[in-house]
Structure formats: structure tokens, C-alpha cells
Amino acid sequence: xxxxxxxxxxxxxxxxxxxxxxxxxxxxxxxxxxxxxxxxxxxxxxxxxxxxxxxxxxxxxxxxxxxxxxxxxxxxxxxxxxxxxxxxxxxxxxxxxxxxxxxxxxxxxxxxxxxxxxxxxxxxxxxxxxxxxxxxxxxxxxxxxxxxxxxxxxxxxxxxxxxxxxxxxxxxxxxxxxxxxxxxxxxxxxxxxxxxxxxxxxxxxxxxxxxxxxxxxxxxxxxxxxxxxxxxxxxxxxxxxxxxxxxxxxxxxxxxxxxxxxxxxxxxxxxxxxxxxxxxxxxxxxxxxxxxxxxxxxxxxxxxxxx
Numbered sequence: 001x002x003x004x005x006x007x008x009x010x011x012x013x014x015x016x017x018x019x020x021x022x023x024x025x026x027x028x029x030x031x032x033x034x035x036x037x038x039x040x041x042x043x044x045x046x047x048x049x050x051x052x053x054x055x056x057x058x059x060x061x062x063x064x065x066x067x068x069x070x071x072x073x074x075x076x077x078x079x080x081x082x083x084x085x086x087x088x089x090x091x092x093x094x095x096x097x098x099x100x101x102x103x104x105x106x107x108x109x110x111x112x113x114x115x116x117x118x119x120x121x122x123x124x125x126x127x128x129x130x131x132x133x134x135x136x137x138x139x140x141x142x143x144x145x146x147x148x149x150x151x152x153x154x155x156x157x158x159x160x161x162x163x164x165x166x167x168x169x170x171x172x173x174x175x176x177x178x179x180x181x182x183x184x185x186x187x188x189x190x191x192x193x194x195x196x197x198x199x200x201x202x203x204x205x206x207x208x209x210x211x212x213x214x215x216x217x218x219x220x221x222x223x224x225x226x227x228x229x230x231x232x233x234x235x236x237x238x239x240x241x242x243x244x245x246x247x248x249x250x251x252x253x254x255x256x257x258x259x260x261x262x263x264x265x266x267x268x269x270x271x272x273x274x275x276x277x278x279x280x281x282x283x284x285x286x287x288x289x290x291x292x293x294x295x296x297x298x299x300x301x302x303x304x305x306x307x
Contacts, residue, residue, distance in 0.1 A: 005165055006031045010057075010066035012081055014038040014047045015232075016127060017098050018072030019136030023052045024169040027138040037062035038133075039073075047133045064088040068165070071097040076238030079108035091116040094158045098124055100185055102149045102178035104242040110153055118158035121178065123147045123185070124171060129230040142170035143291070149178040186246035190239055191254055194247070196228035197236070 009031040011022045015038075022034050036053035037060060038044050048056045055062075063069045063085040073081045078097050089095065095117060099105050102121050113119055126144040128135060146166040150159050163173045176184070203214050203222065218226065240247055264272045287293050 004030060004032050005161065005168065006067040008033045008035060008066045008068075010035045010037065010063045010069045010085075011053065011072060012037050012060070012062065012069060012085060013072035014043050014053075014133045015072065016131050016135040017124065017140075018070065019047065019050075019052055019133045020126075020138065020140040021070050021072060021098070021136075021169070023136055023138040024141060025165075026052060026054075028168055030165060030168050031068075035062045035066065043133055050133055052133075052136070060084040061088050063093070065090070066093060068161070069093060069095045071095065073097075074232075074235045074238045075099040075101050075105060075242045076234075078105050079112055082109050083112040086112055086114055089114055089117050094118045094120060094161060096120045096122050096162050098122060099242075100125075100189060100239055101243040102181045106149070106151045106178055110151065113153060117153070118155050119151060119153040120158050120162040121149045121151060121154075122162060122166070123149070123181065124166065124169075125189075126171075127231075129227050131232040131235075139170065141166070144171050145174055146171040147174050147176060147181055149176060149181050151178065182243050182246040183250070186243060186250040190243060190247050191250050193228055193231065193236060194240065194251070195254075196225040199225050200229040 009025055011018045011025075011034065014022070014036050018036070018038075022036055025031050025034050033055070034053045035055045035057055036044075036047055037057045038047065044056050044058065047053060060081075069085060069089070071078055071081050071085075078099055082095065082097075085095075091114075095109075095113065096119070097105065097109070099121075100123055102123065106119075106121055109119060109121075124141055124144065124146040126141050128140075146169075148159060148163060148166075159175070163175075166173050199222070203209070204211070206214075214222070261273075261276070263269070264276075288295050
């Protein structure tokens with residue numbers, strides 16, 4: 001067992017990420033006590049049955065006495081959750097969160113924090129298309145990245161303690177500014193999700209192709225889009241509304257590149273198509289070489305997604 005990093009950790013929000021954090025902390029002995037809370041009575045009851053926390057609280061007083069509070073709720077609900085736990089936070093408490101948008105969350109959360117409370121925004125780049133307390137597992141963060149984006153309420157000691165937690169949960173930690181994070185994630189995660197939601201919606205609306213044919217003949221490309229498009233709709237609605245500027249910037253660039261691709265096909269420009277596809281293939285090789293995926297055939301292989 002590892003020496004505990006904290007005496008008590010409170011996890012606010014017990015869906016996929018929150019329940020995985022709690023399970024990982026318990027499995028690796030990173031706190032002497034893990035207290036969980038969720039706004040939903042049904043989720044609290046299920047979490048109590050599953051037993052991945054030492055205690056399930058019925059109110060936001062779950063945060064009282066915690067050395068670290070991990071807020072694991074949809075991006076649009078983070079500020080409200082911090083406002084609710086604020087009266088229960090001690091001066092030495094560190095608050096962190098796990099959303100995939102940083103600049104907007106920091107703007108919304110900082111005014112809710114009591115004086116003296118440190119805030120270390122974070123984003124574990126891990127997940128599955130499943131949600132809820134049953135979906136979590138302790139190994140979710142093994143071999144993944146966690147990005148921390150310190151803000152004006154992040155002291156160096158607090159950043160290091162949060163970084164130590166994520167490393168102990170199996171992640172490699174990267175530090176960047178909130179604005180840079182939002183641009184990076186817009187292109188690596190948010191736009192791919194937007195494309196997936198769109199193409200699956202388009203397939204559902206093509207009148208000449210029946211729903212049964214779309215399902216029956218889903219080769220790898222469309223099948224993988226449907227996996228991404230099955231992700232938590234509330235979470236992704238909040239991501240796009242809160243990372244609007246970066247997403248629209250990247251979407252503009254994508255639209256321009258898509259128009260160029262359209263022209264190549266229209267004018268039978270095979271040379272330009274070959275050049276583009278060769279360049280993009282090299283990106284795939286780089287992802288494999290970086291250990292972010294394997295070259296194995298992926299049919300039926302479980303995937304994570306960068307949420």
C-alpha cells in the first residue's frame with residue numbers, strides 16, 4: 001500500500017470519472033478516507049451499493065474536513081457544484097476538477113471559492129462511451145495523460161499534490177495554460193466528437209439508406225464514429241457551449257480543409273489526394289509510436305476516448 005497522499009478526499013459527482021477516481025484512490029491507498037456525493041439520490045444509492053467510497057454523504061457537506069475535493073460533474077455544472085460545497089471548505093483544502101474545458105471553468109469557479117482555498121484545474125484524458133457509477137474502474141487512468149492548468153488560485157504546493165495524485169492513479173502529468181489546453185483539446189477531442197455526432201446524425205437522416213442497412217454494413221469507420229457518438233450527451237453539450245471560441249476556430253479551419261478536399265475530388269486531383277492521405281497516415285504512425293494506440297486490428301477492441 002502507498003502512503004496516503006491525503007487524510008480525506010471528497011469526490012463530488014459519482015459518474016464514470018468520479019467513480020473511477022474514487023475506486024483508484026481506494027485501490028492504491030491514496031487517502032485514509034474517501035467520501036462521495038452526487039446530486040442524484042439514485043446515483044448515491046447505487047454508489048453506496050457498489051462500495052467504492054468509505055462513505056456516501058447525502059449533502060454537499062461531504063466536502064467538510066477533506067484535504068482534497070475532486071469535482072467530477074459536467075463542465076456546465078462545475079461552478080454550481082463549487083458554490084454548493086464552498087461553505088464546507090477549510091482554508092487548507094485543495095479543490096480540483098476534471099472537465100475537458102479549462103478557461104471558462106476557471107472564470108466561473110474562481111469567484112465561488114472562499115479565501116485561502118487553492119484551486120488546481122485538471123483534465124484526465126481518459127474515459128469510455130459509458131457513464132454512471134457502474135461504468136467506473138480503478139485502472140481507467142493507467143498509461144493516460146492528465147493535464148493540469150494552474151490559475152491565479154493555484155499555489156505550487158497544491159499543483160504538486162494534485163499532480164502526485166494523478167501520477168499515483170497511473171497517469172503522466174502535463175502542465176499547460178488553460179487557453180492552450182482548450183485549443184489542443186478542441187482539435188484532438190472536441191472537433192472529432194462533433195464530426196462523429198454529425199455523421200451519425202446524417203446517416204440516420206439519409207432516406208435512401210435504411211436504418212437496418214446502416215447498422216448491418218457498418219465497417220470500421222462508421223462503427224468507430226458511433227462509439228464516439230454514444231458518449232454522454234449532457235457532458236458534450238456543456239463542452240461545446242463552454243469551449244465555444246476554440247471549437248469555432250478549429251471548426252472554421254476544418255471547414256476550409258474540407259472544402260479543399262471537395263475540390264480535389266471534383267477536379268480529379270489524384271496527386272493532391274495521395275499527398276494528403278500520405279501525410280495523414282504518418283500522423284497515425286506517430287500516435288502508435290507514442291504509445292497512444294496499438295497497430296492491432298480493432299474490431300471489438302475496447303477503446304477509451306478523450307473527453
